[in-house]
Amino acid sequence: MKVLVLITKMDRGGAETFVMNYMRHFNRDVIQYDFLVNRQEPGAYEEEIQDLGGHIYRMSPMYPQYFARYKREFRAFIREHPEYRIIHSNLEERSYFPLRIASEEGVPVRIAHAHNVYRGVNPKMVFRDYFRFRLPPYVTDKFACSLQAGKWLFGNGVLSDRRFKIVRNAIEVDRYAYRPKVREDLRMRLSLGQRLVVGNTGRLTGQKNQAFLMDVFSAVKKVRRDAVLLLVGEGELKRSLERKADELGIRSSVIFAGSVPDVEDYLQVMDVFVFPSLYEGLPLSMVEAQAAGLPCIASDRVPRSVKLTSSVSFLSLEDRPEEWADKVLRSADSKRCDRRDSVRQGGYDIRDAAPKLQDFYLSALNRTGAQAV
Known part of the structure; x- marks a missing residue:
């Protein structure tokens, strides 16, 4: 059975990594993902997708000036590809x-998947609200990474909606197990020695709020002069973050690692994970950091359901950077523990989650009485 996955671009972001984690663990003799993306340039995961037997199709961007063109292209695509009886859209309101x-x-079978909870007042929110309120009649199944994300995309009544399902941002838990040798080797390669490493993984975007993290780290540096900030990820704000680091006088202590295929190794290097996002659905980065045994400090805008272990603390973004810094310094002294069992018990082990999603696809198609082509 072929499932058509709709997504903007298969780079190393949260939703994209979610899709890849499941694809790797399906029985691909039973379920195969193919992808329809809205970018012409290749994404970081595309070579692996092809190695796993998936196909990648491209379509015009989903910007307002391209809406009419996108609709024409998509209708033509569906008519040319009757084999896709299940569509799993990760485009949220643009679904x-x-x-x-x-x-x-x-x-x-038409699935809309909510990966985020958007906040703020801006032109994008006008479009988002317009489309999300008009989406439900065309959806057969409603997926979300958390209840908060589901409420944002589908409305407050999702819990009583039989079409609603929380699908975990599951990971290969054992891949993130604490490995002192990996930590030592990568610290040596990065010339870190025994320095305190404050870490963050995620796109360098306004949502992830790394600019505030710079302020927090600047306060940390006043107490721990040996501290280093390790940022793993790419994004449109990289240059502005570099400028801010220069302005704060901390540039020589900030490592921009970029997009890496081995995030689990970089988590080994860190001593404390700080995640001051402005809004989130349920961040996969936080699941990974907990599986790696890191003490985690998140903003109060992150859903509390991400707390799978006792290593997670929440702070308000209204608190001063110095208050965050104090928590960072106290958390960095915590003993690193193996917390993988807690992550598994929360339902975030991909070995358990992937078969459930695979079974869902099969039962969803059977439910409709349709046949795979």
Whole structure:
């Protein structure tokens, strides 16, 4: 059975890594993911997708000036590819366009997946609200990484909606196990020695709030002059963050590692994980950091359901950077423990989660009475 996954671009972001984690652990003799992306340039995961037997199709971007073109292209694509009886859209509110067309063209299973909880007042929110309120009639199944994300995309009544399902941002838990030798080797390669390493993984975007993290780290440096800030990820704000580090006088102590295929190794290097996001659905980065046994400090904008272990603390973004810094310094003294069992008990082991999603696809198609082509 082929499932068509809709997503913007298969780079190393949270939703994209979620998809790859499941794809790697499906029985691909039973379920195969193919991808329809909205970017012409290749994404970081595309070579692996092809190695796993998946196909990648490209379509025009989903910007307002391209909406009409996208709708024409998508309708033509669905008519040319009747083999896709299940569409799993990770485009959130923009799922309105393809899932409405898929409904009109008779695709029997149409999944919209919520990965985030958006906040703020800006032109993008006008579009987001317009489309998310019009999405539900065209959805057969509603997925979300958390209840908060589900409420944002589908409304407050999701818990009583039989179409709603929380699908965990599951990971290969054992891959993140604490490995002192990896920590030692990578610290040597990065010339870190025994320095205090404050870490963060995620796109360098406004949502992830690394600018505030710079202020926190600047306060940490006043107490621990040996401290280093390790940022793992790429994004449009990299240059502005570099400028801010220069302005704060901490540039020589900030490592921009970029997008890396071995995030689990970089987590070994860290002493404390700090995640001051402005909004989140349920961050996969926090699940990974907990599996790696790191003490984690997150903003109060992150859903509390991400707390799978006792190593997680929440602070308000209204608190001063110095208050965050004090928590960072106290957390860094914590003994690193193996917390993988807690992550598994929370339902975040991909070895358990992938078969459940695979079974869902099969039962969803059977439910409609349709046949795989």
